[in-house]
Structures are given as structure tokens and as C-alpha cells.
Amino acid sequence: MKALGIYVIYDRDGTVDDYVYKMLKDLLLICDNLVVVINGNIDTLHKDSLKRIANNVYIRRNSGFDAGAYADVIVNYLGKDRLCVYDTIVLCNDTFYGTFKCIVDIFDDMKKYRYDYWGIDYVDRDFLSYIVTYFCVFEGKKIISDFLFDYFSCNVLDKIGDIHDAFARFEVGLTFYAKNKGYRVGSYCNCNGVSSSRNPDVCCIKYGLPIWKKKYFEANSYKKEISDNLLAYLREKLDYDVNDILSSTGRKYGITCDYSKKFDYAKISEVKKTYSIPNITYSKIRNFVDNNDEILIYGIGSFGKATHFIFKDIIKDFRGFVSTCPEMDETSNFRVYSPDDISAGTGVIIALNEEHTREIIPFVNNLNKTNPVLLWW
Numbered sequence: 001m002k003a004l005g006i007y008v009i010y011d012r013d014g015t016v017d018d019y020v021y022k023m024l025k026d027l028l029l030i031c032d033n034l035v036v037v038i039n040g041n042i043d044t045l046h047k048d049s050l051k052r053i054a055n056n057v058y059i060r061r062n063s064g065f066d067a068g069a070y071a072d073v074i075v076n077y078l079g080k081d082r083l084c085v086y087d088t089i090v091l092c093n094d095t096f097y098g099t100f101k102c103i104v105d106i107f108d109d110m111k112k113y114r115y116d117y118w119g120i121d122y123v124d125r126d127f128l129s130y131i132v133t134y135f136c137v138f139e140g141k142k143i144i145s146d147f148l149f150d151y152f153s154c155n156v157l158d159k160i161g162d163i164h165d166a167f168a169r170f171e172v173g174l175t176f177y178a179k180n181k182g183y184r185v186g187s188y189c190n191c192n193g194v195s196s197s198r199n200p201d202v203c204c205i206k207y208g209l210p211i212w213k214k215k216y217f218e219a220n221s222y223k224k225e226i227s228d229n230l231l232a233y234l235r236e237k238l239d240y241d242v243n244d245i246l247s248s249t250g251r252k253y254g255i256t257c258d259y260s261k262k263f264d265y266a267k268i269s270e271v272k273k274t275y276s277i278p279n280i281t282y283s284k285i286r287n288f289v290d291n292n293d294e295i296l297i298y299g300i301g302s303f304g305k306a307t308h309f310i311f312k313d314i315i316k317d318f319r320g321f322v323s324t325c326p327e328m329d330e331t332s333n334f335r336v337y338s339p340d341d342i343s344a345g346t347g348v349i350i351a352l353n354e355e356h357t358r359e360i361i362p363f364v365n366n367l368n369k370t371n372p373v374l375l376w377w
Helices: 018-027 044-053 065-083 103-111 141-155 163-180 200-207 224-236 243-253 282-290 302-311 354-365
Strands: 003-009 033-039 056-060 088-093 096-098 117-119 135-139 185-187 211-213 294-298 317-322 347-350
Touching (some): 003 065, 018 033, 018 044, 018 243, 033 044, 033 065, 044 056, 056 065, 065 088, 065 163, 096 243, 117 163, 135 141, 141 163, 163 185, 163 302, 200 211, 282 302, 282 347, 294 302, 302 317
Parallel strands (some): 003 033, 003 088, 033 056, 117 185, 294 317, 294 347
Antiparallel strands (some): 088 135, 117 135
């Protein structure tokens, strides 16, 4: 069995923290070949250090987020012939700390499920489910040769203009189309909608998530009591050296830890919000699409773009998106209409988040031009 790892790094300062080097060394325990991709710039010292660890270091302009980086390496740097010599492909990025469990053990645990495509975590909902793609694995020559290259070439490469495109094409789309082609899809754990960026302690302690998302340490998410307690848990219960985490959070966010604190199970944080689960089902939207020749999608964010991407091959006449700030969507080249431009007889899918859906329901009810379908009601 031959495995390839592709690890993406982005750092605004062009540096590489110690936790990254630790993860790269862990990846080499399971990968025969390791390609490190730099989105943007890197200083010479760290570039040389990476070259001593990885088989290849590929530096590219920072475009398309991690999805664009993976696609660039898969399609342009490797190509299909070189990609297809591998039995396993691991896609991974620097957006998390960990893994807190031996990566070899994680892979051994997953072998019994015989998944074709799996990740560390999974957002489970009837419509718009997806493998969380900060760490995902493709197992077996069939999915690699018959699906992976073509999917990235046709649907991801040079098609990620914003974070909504990445969500639609790389997360939701990749999971949906893999399932649709009959591949077995799963995850190492399922945090039941709890966000590792908001409640990392719940995810790690209750659900066994072996990583900690860096996004948690941003100002709008960070809470010191959660951080101190989880770091104590990692030290005391998992015997994990947290110094690599702290050196990174200190440099990047100015955050330090109180080492005098002991882990307290009673202080695990309260979950106040989970991933949004639309009320709508795939089959209901499919029925709506089948019964409406002309379709508009109200919303050009993550839900709107993901809805379009899932149904793009089924919609008979897609007219474009609807937004209160209408303009041409540069990535998709579809027209964006004002709500006042919706004409009678056009099928409208309201693909906004729950909060914004509530805000426009009075307008929708007074539209009297069409019969919309809503992701939430």
C-alpha cells in the first residue's frame, strides 16, 4: 500500500510553528510521500526546514484557500498518472492542533469500516452533509483513479473565488458527489453538530475529536476558562505535550495558559449553538426542481452556492441568484437579481441561513408571484 500526504500551510507572517512540524512528522508515519504546499510566502529558514522533512515543497500564490491548493497539486503539480500510483491520499492543512491520538492508531481504527472517503469529523444532515475537510482521506485506487482527479480538475481548480465556493464545491460537493457515485463515506468521530471552533472541550472530551481548531483562539470565539481546562485535560488525561500549541497561540493570538489549573470535568462548557440543520430534505428540493422549469436561488452565500452546486445538473433553466445587493457573481458568471426582479412563474429556492430566512419571510409571503421552497420555515 502506497500513501501520499498533501499538507497545506498558510501563515500571514511566512513562518511555520512547531505544531506543524510535529504534524508533518506524524504524517510520515503513514505516508510514503509528503508534499507540503505553501499558500503565499514563507521565509527561507522555514522553507529549508520543510525541505528536510517533506519530499516536496510547493510554493504557490495564495488563491482558492486550501481547496485551491489541493486542486493545484493534484491536477497541475502531480497529474493523473502520478496521482494514481497511490492507494491512499491524505489531504490535510494547518488549521488545527493535534492529533491528540496517535495517527497510526486512527488509521488502524478506520480500516475496519472500509470507507472510500473519510475524515476526522462530519456534519450530518439530510441536506448539505459533509466531511469536514481540514483532514480527509481517500482510500483505494478506484476512488483515486475514477473520481478524485476528475472531481478536482472539473469542479475545484480555478473555481474557488470565495469561502462560499469552497464550502459548496470542496466540502458539501465533494461529499455529495462521492456518495452519489456509490463510494462509502464516513468519519472517525461525529460531534453531533457541536462546533470545535466554539466548544472544543466538548468535542475532544465527550466525542473524542483528536484535534483542536485554531479558529477557536480568534477573539470572537476564545474563552480562557475553556482553553485552560482543555489544555489541562490534554496534559493530564492524554499525556499530550501542549507546548507546541502554546507557542503558536502566543505568537499568533497573544494567548498564554495558566499551568496551575487542573482539569475539572464539571467545567466542560455549555453548548449554546450547533451546526444549523435545515428543515428541508434533499428529496423535497429535488421534487421542487423537477416541477419548475425556471429556477432562481435566493442567497449567494454558502447555502445558496451549495444548493446550486448540488442541483446544477438537474435544474432545467437556472436563471441565477437573488440578493439584496445584486451584481454579477464573478466566479460562476451567473446573474444576480434584485428581489423585485423575480417574475411570476419562476421557482425560487430560499437558500439563506435560518436568521436571514426569517427576515425575508414577510417579503416572500407578499410576493404573490411564485411558490418558493425554503431551507428553513
